[in-house]
Amino acid sequence: MQFYYGNQMPLRVLDEAEFWKEQEAEHTVVMRELMSDLEKEYVEALKHWEDVLETTHQHVRRYVETVVRGNNQLPPHLYKQVLELISFCLQESVAFTQFCRKVKTESKAAENNSTARVVINHIIDESEYFIGIAQTILYEQNN
Template sequence: MQFYYGSQMPLRVLDEAEFWKEQEAEHTVVMRELVRNLEKEYVDALKRWEDVLETTHQHVRRFVESVIRSDNQMPPALYQQVLDLVTFCLQESVAFTQFCRQVKHESEAVRENPTAQVVIDHIIDESDYFIGIAQTILYGQN
């Protein structure tokens, strides 16, 4: 993400959050589809993650609409809510990557599937990218 958006930065970071929450939700499906013999506990957990991530995605979309409607006159309270939402998204992505690492290391089905291991590493890397963007935005506010 480029950091020269000025007053458009809240919208830009929300765009990133919207994109990556959608990606993370889709990644839960990728993992389930790729590892057909994945243990039930992980399948069920991935379905729960999909629901949670999709809910966050929809929440971010609502904030995008609010920011657009503010027409560059974003009230301080809305700006703070955007920062709070980005903080939540960051924490959620950290938890999701921890879960992905757990699946990679604890699932027998994944350990026996080198392709799944590479794909899970890629999924983690993509979420880590968003985490880095969110941290940069949040630390820049302090």
């Protein structure tokens, strides 16, 4: 993400969060489809993660609509809520990457599927990209 958006920054960071939450939700499906022999506990956990991530995605979309309707002018309390939402999204992505690492290292289905391990690494990398964006935004706003 570029950092020259000026007063468009709240909308830009929400746009990033919206995109990456949708991606993470889709990644849960990719993992389930890629490993047809995935253990039931991981299948169920991935379904739960899909629901959680989609809920966050929808929540972010509502904030995007609010910012757009407000012509990207946010009162301080709403701006604070946006930053809190981004912080939540960051923590959620950290937890999701931890879960993905667990699947990769503990699942027999992943152990026996080299393609799945490569894809899981890619999924982790993509979430880590968003985590980096969110951390940068939050750091910039706190200084």
